[in-house]
Amino acid sequence: MKSKKSIWLGGVLAGLVVFAWGFVSWMALGFHEASMKNFKDETAVKAAIEANISGPGIYVFPNGHAGTEGMSAEQKKAKQDAAMKQWQTGTSAFVSVNTSRPANMGICMGIGLVICLISGLIVAWMLSKTTGLKYWHKVGFVTLIGVTVALLSSGAYWNWWGFSASYIFAEVLDHVAAWYLAGLVLAKFSK
Numbered sequence: 001m002k003s004k005k006s007i008w009l010g011g012v013l014a015g016l017v018v019f020a021w022g023f024v025s026w027m028a029l030g031f032h033e034a035s036m037k038n039f040k041d042e043t044a045v046k047a048a049i050e051a052n053i054s055g056p057g058i059y060v061f062p063n064g065h066a067g068t069e070g071m072s073a074e075q076k077k078a079k080q081d082a083a084m085k086q087w088q089t090g091t092s093a094f095v096s097v098n099t100s101r102p103a104n105m106g107i108c109m110g111i112g113l114v115i116c117l118i119s120g121l122i123v124a125w126m127l128s129k130t131t132g133l134k135y136w137h138k139v140g141f142v143t144l145i146g147v148t149v150a151l152l153s154s155g156a157y158w159n160w161w162g163f164s165a166s167y168i169f170a171e172v173l174d175h176v177a178a179w180y181l182a183g184l185v186l187a188k189f190s191k
Contacts, residue, residue, distance in 0.1 A: 007124045010189030014142075014182035015120025019113050021178040032174070035167035049097060059095045060161075062086040094161040120182060127186050138187035139180065146179025147172075 026032055039045045053059060064083030068076045086092065123145055127138060154171040157163040 006189045007128050008121070010186045011121035011124030012117060013120070013185050013189070014124060015117035017182045017185050018120060018178045019116040021181055022112065022116070022174070025174050025177070032170050035164060035170045049095070053097055056097055056099045059097055061093050092162060123179070123182065124186055127190055135187045138190050139183035142183030142186050143176060143180045146175045149179070150175035
């Protein structure tokens with residue numbers, strides 16, 4: 001995959017494969033849904049969140065760093081220690097709150113496609129920098145990029161924020177399968 005044309009074509013096709021796999025894994029197979037739970041009373045949770053936020057953003061609790069402006073060093077440490085104890089023994093949450101996100105699935109799908117295309121082009125370029133790899137070694141190279149992405153992104157959420165093992169397994173499987181399939185395509189275009 002040394003020519004610019006093969007990098008571009010392989011990268012675009014790989015991006016399309018990753019995007020298509022995402023559609024299959026989320027919409028057809030549904031293994032992501034199995035790892036997500038429902039609130040007992042979604043309306044009550046929504047009301048509680050809306051009553052306690054200052055706007056869209058990432059919210060965590062316990063949060064030992066929020067609201068510490070103006071506190072003495074001892075007060076900050078006491079707040080952080082209490083938050084750490086709660087984090088270790090009680091309920092904690094990592095929540096992405098959107099209050100004005102467009103409800104247009106087409107826009108979200110378009111943005112997702114662009115992300116996949118850019119990723120495909122980056123991986124195609126990375127593969128073009130290798131030498132002497134046979135077809136299956138190229139597939140393995142691209143798949144290992146997927147493994148690396150999965151571990152760095154999803155693994156951090158499991159480790160630091162307690163995301164469930166079933167959710168992380170689905171995410172890792174998704175990344176690895178997507179980039180394995182993209183590797184099959186990219187290896188064909190790599191000369």
